[in-house]
Amino acid sequence: MSDVQCTYCARRCRLSEGGGGYCGMYAAANGPGGPSIVERYPRRYSSLNVNHIESVPFFHFQPGSRTMVLGGAGCNLDCRYCSNAHLARSEPEPLLVYELAPERVVRLTQQHGCHNIAFAINEPSVAVPTLMDVVDCAAAAGLPVGVLTNGYLPAETARLFGQAFAFVNVSIKGWHDAFYARNTGVPSVKPVLRTLEILAEMTHVEVSTPIVQGLNDDDIPAIAGFIRDLNPLIPWHVFRLLPEYKMADAARPNVDVVNAALDGAREILAFVYFGNFVGSQWVSTRCPQCGSTAVKRINLSGCASKAVAYALTVDHRCAACGADLNISGKAVTWHSEDEGTWAMQPARSA
Ligand code: SF4
Secondary structure, three states: OOOEEOOOOOOOOEEEOOEOOOOOOEEEEEEOOEEEEEEOOOOEEOEEEEEEHHHOOOOOEOOOOEEEEEEOOOOOOOOOOOOOHHHHOOOOHHHOOEEOOHHHHHHHHHHOOOOEEEEOOOOHHHHHHHHHHHHHHHHHOOOOEEEEEOOOOOHHHHHHHHHHOOEEEEEOOOOOHHHHHHHOOOOOOHHHHHHHHHHHHHOEEEEEEEEOOOOOHHHHHHHHHHHHHHOOOOOEEEEEOOOOHHHOOOOOOOHHHHHHHOHHHHHHOOOEEEEOOOOOOEOOEEOOOOOOEEEEEEEEEOOEEEEEEEOEEOOOOEOOOOOOOOOEOOOOOOOHHHOOOOOOOOOEOO
16 A cells, blocks of 8 residues: 555654554555545543643633543654653553543533533644544534644644634744754744634634743744734733753743743733743733733642633623623633622623
8 A cells, every 4th residue: 555645734744554653643544535544543532631721721712611621642743841741752552541432522521511622631633533523523512622732734734723623722832943943853833833823813712832941932022923913812821831851951940030031022912921830920811901800810730720700791801991802702610500600790791
């Protein structure tokens, strides 16, 4: 059988019957119409857990909601500082301990009272057919599905994500091709930027950037400018990255230094968040127009944030002045039966 080129991510690996792709998750198969791409481990997951959507992180999609977070194995990047390298760069098969039909994923989501589903532990482009089945099944149940992606995708996969997913967080890890070549195992940031351009036109997007001091903190102004040019209301999550894997000996970023570097970004973007350290003061949503707190969050530990109060209108605008906060979906509560009891102010029309 002849090889086939994988088109799910921008690596475009040649696949044979035995696999051969960088992520280890696809293989070529013979079908009636000729060779095609198949998943090696369809409908398999490494983890399912119920978490706050803020922990994924999404701060502007269904604030306060309970999310069924799915994880698989494999990745198309090889970030030197990765904190999930045990899932991203190991042989996938032993890690994928759950086999779940999409109907079962949706049923578990409903049984746990979740408001949405997010594939967020490893890269979603390495499990596209499995995720598309979940999206179809979840749509029938009225559940939105979202992903966290490194964005290293061809335009066709980016458009597929834009059609399928109700919320997407794209990680821009640095601004220069040289940074990507040196630290992530792929040669260029350009496919990532194109992915964000496509998705910003199609669905709810947020952006994440892990900052390793001395490695990419100088890129903060350029990344902020790129997001501003797309839409200054796109939320930007900046993480103080604690390097692991091949950079386990690297210094941990200084909170004050990184925070000072974000001052310029705060002047051009409405929603700049800074986290991954206990006690962060930069996880709540403040109205860019009147300055009042629209969604109050607390940092539980590391990346884990939780919404505890909100002051929003029924159409998700600032309750104090009616400004657009780029919030998609209704603010809800962890216990949906308690909806509304946690509000700083009752939701009202602008
Ligand atoms: S999804 Fe996997 S197999 Fe396909 S091109 Fe990307 S790394 Fe290669």
